[in-house]
Amino acid sequence: MNYIEARVTFDHPDPPLAGDLIAGAFFDFELQGVVVEDPQLEPEEEWAEDAVARPAGHAVIGYLPEDERLDLRRSVLEAEIARLGNHIGLIYRLSYRAVDEQNWAESWKAFFWPQKIGERIVVKPSWRDYTGSPGEIVLELDPGMAFGTGTHPTTALCVQLIERHLQPGDSFLDIGTGSGILLLAAAKLGAGRLCGGDRDEMAVRVAAENLRRNGIEGRRVCLAQGSLAAPFRGRFEVVAANILTHVIIELLADVARLLRPGGRFICSGVIDSNRDLVAGKMQDVGFEVLEIRQKEGWVAMAGKMA
Numbered sequence: 001m002n003y004i005e006a007r008v009t010f011d012h013p014d015p016p017l018a019g020d021l022i023a024g025a026f027f028d029f030e031l032q033g034v035v036v037e038d039p040q041l042e043p044e045e046e047w048a049e050d051a052v053a054r055p056a057g058h059a060v061i062g063y064l065p066e067d068e069r070l071d072l073r074r075s076v077l078e079a080e081i082a083r084l085g086n087h088i089g090l091i092y093r094l095s096y097r098a099v100d101e102q103n104w105a106e107s108w109k110a111f112f113w114p115q116k117i118g119e120r121i122v123v124k125p126s127w128r129d130y131t132g133s134p135g136e137i138v139l140e141l142d143p144g145m146a147f148g149t150g151t152h153p154t155t156a157l158c159v160q161l162i163e164r165h166l167q168p169g170d171s172f173l174d175i176g177t178g179s180g181i182l183l184l185a186a187a188k189l190g191a192g193r194l195c196g197g198d199r200d201e202m203a204v205r206v207a208a209e210n211l212r213r214n215g216i217e218g219r220r221v222c223l224a225q226g227s228l229a230a231p232f233r234g235r236f237e238v239v240a241a242n243i244l245t246h247v248i249i250e251l252l253a254d255v256a257r258l259l260r261p262g263g264r265f266i267c268s269g270v271i272d273s274n275r276d277l278v279a280g281k282m283q284d285v286g287f288e289v290l291e292i293r294q295k296e297g298w299v300a301m302a303g304k305m306a
Contacts, residue, residue, distance in 0.1 A: 002066045002098060002099065002100055003063040003064060003065055003066060003098075003099045004063070004064045004066055004070060004074075004096050004097070004098060004099065005061060005062075005063055005064075005096065005097050005098075005099045006026075006061065006062045006063075006064055006074070006077060006094065006095075006096055007059055007060075007061045007094070007095050007096075007097075008022050008059060008060045008061070008081055008092055008093075008094050009057055009058070009059045009092065009093045009095070010022065010057075010058055010059065010060070010090055010091065010092040010093075011057070011058065011090075011091040011092070012058075012088065012089070012090050012091065014273075015038065015058045016271050016272070016297040016298070017088070017271055017273060018058070018084075018088065018090055019036055019038075019058065019060055020244065020245070020269075020271045021084055021088065022060040022081065022084065022090075022092075023036065023060055023244065024244050024246065025077055025080040025081055025084070026060070026062040026077070027243075027244060027247070034060055034061060034062045035060070035061040035062075036059075036060055036061075036152075037057070037058065037059040037060075037061065038058060039056060039057060039058065062077075063099065066098070074096070077094070078094060081094055112125045112128075112143075112151070113125070113128060114128055114130040115151045116136070117150065117151060117155065117156040117159050117160075118156065118159040118160045118162075118163050118185070119160065119163055120135055120136055120137045120163065121136075121137045121138075121139060121159055121163065121185055121188070122136050122137065122138050122139065123139050123141055123150040123151060123181065124138050124139065124140050124141065125140075125141060125142065126140050126141065126142040126213065127142075137185075137188045137189070139181065139184045139185060139188065139214060140210075140213050140214055141179060141181060141184070141210055142179075142206070142209070142210060142213070143178075143179040143206065150179065150181040153295040153296045153297075153298045154242055154268040154269045154298050154300065155181060155182075155242055155268070156295065157268050157293045157294075157295055157298060157299075157300035158182060158240060158242045158266060158267075158268035158300050159181070159182065159185050160293060160300075161266045161268075161291065161293060161300055161301075161302045162182065162185050162186055162189065162238070162240060162266060163185075163189060164291065164302070165238065165264045165266060165290070165291075165302050166186055166189050166190075166191060166237075166238050166264075167190075167237070168189070168190030168191075169190065169191070169192045170186075170190075170191050170192060170236075170237035170238050171191070171192050171193040171194075171195075171235075171236045171237050171238070172186040172187075172191040172192075172193070172194050172195070172236060172237070172238045172239075172240070173195045173196070173197075173232060173236045173238070173239045173240070173258060174186070174194075174195070174196040174197075174239075174240050174241075175196075175197060175228055175229055175239065175240070175241040175243070175251065175255075176197070176198055176199075176228065176241055176242065176243045176247075177196035177197060177198045177203060177204070177207045177223070178198065178203050178206075178207070178242075179203070179206050179207060179210055180196060180206065180207030180208070180210045180211055181210070182196075182240050182242060183196045183207060183211060183216075183221075184210060184211065184214055184216065186238070186240075187211070187214070187216045188214070191238070192220065193220055193222070193236075194211075194216070194220055194221045194222070195221075195222040195223070195224070195232060195236070196222075196223050196224075197223065197224045197225065197226055197228070197229075197231050197232065198225065199225070199226070199227055199228070200225070201225050204223050204224070204225045207223055208223055211223075228247070228250075228251055228254070229251060229254035229255065229257075229258060230254075232258060234258070235258060235259065235260040235263070236258055236259060236260065236263060237259075237260055237263050237264070238263065238264050238265075238266065239255050239258055239259055239263065239264075239265050239266070240265075240266040240267070241255070241265075241266075241267045241268075241269075242267070242268040242269050242300075243267075243269045244269050245269065245270050245271065245274040245277070245278060247269075248267045248269065248270065248278060249277075249278065249281050252281055252282060252284075252285045252287075253285060256285050256286060256287075256305060259305045260305075261305060261306070262304060262305060262306075263304070263305045264290070264302055264303065264304055264305075265282070265287060265302070265303045265304075265305065266300065266301070266302045267300065267301055267303075268298070268299075268300035268301075269298070269300075270298065270299040270300070270301070271297060271298060271299070272294065272297050272298070272299055274299070275292065275294075275299045275301075278299075278301065279292070279301060282301065282303045286305060286306050287303035287304065287305060287306075288303060288304045288306065289301060289302075289303050290302045290303060290304050
């Protein structure tokens with residue numbers, strides 16, 4: 001399948017806030033995977049000398065399948081970005097270009113190298129060689145088209161909290177699983193029953209393949225396509241959601257329903273300015289906030305259900 005690259009190049013006094021809101025516009029019409037370009041981020045130490053150059057400006061990029069829904073998705077995106085422009089004073093330019101899936105899938109791999117994202121967890125792309133040090137847990141990942149590589153601060157923070165709050169044997173649910181990286185981390189840390197869901201059918205397929213690649217299969221794994229928490233029943237010891245602020249707030253009542261007494265909720269994808277808002281909403285539905293971590297303007301939280 002071919003794709004249309006939708007690029008929103010923007011200028012705003014608070015780039016993380018603007019980027020989060022623009023990413024939310026993609027998410028709202030079921031395109032979760034986006035690329036965020038930030039000229040202020042330093043390249044990782046592990047990047048090769050021929051890695052891709054730093055971007056010239058701030059941009060959020062999504063890849064729209066060139067199918068019967070393309071025109072509708074473009075119209076919705078354009079209307080939402082225009083609304084943001086008026087609401088927050090966003091200066092932006094929205095452009096499109098056709099992208100062949102095979103060429104795109106090869107070119108973006110230059111960005112992705114093995115990287116340690118937790119105390120012990122290393123993400124290794126499937127096309128790179130890496131030998132882990134003693135004690136490291138290596139996750140082999142192929143994100144597929146338009147899903148994150150797992151090295152963004154929101155994912156790293158989420159993985160770190162899973163390392164701290166998941167106990168061996170815990171049942172684990174990942175809402176909005178994307179490439180399945182949180183499921184992989186939980187499995188390698190000793191979780192028991194594993195469930196993950198995503199609105200995007202492709203995400204479910206990618207997550208299933210990544211689990212298989214890491215030797216995680218069988219009756220302990222359940223993957224489902226559907227809207228957020230809707231496909232799931234039963235209770236879990238740990239629920240994770242690495243999504244966006246407004247989605248996390250919408251999810252809280254469902255998460256409380258899905259957690260066992262004393263269960264832990266781990267969420268990420270919250271920008272720093274929304275930290276108190278999310279913490280307050282968690283407390284309103286009965287969570288004790290256990291831990292808050294922050295990195296590069298992003299926040300992740302762990303809470304315990306009474």
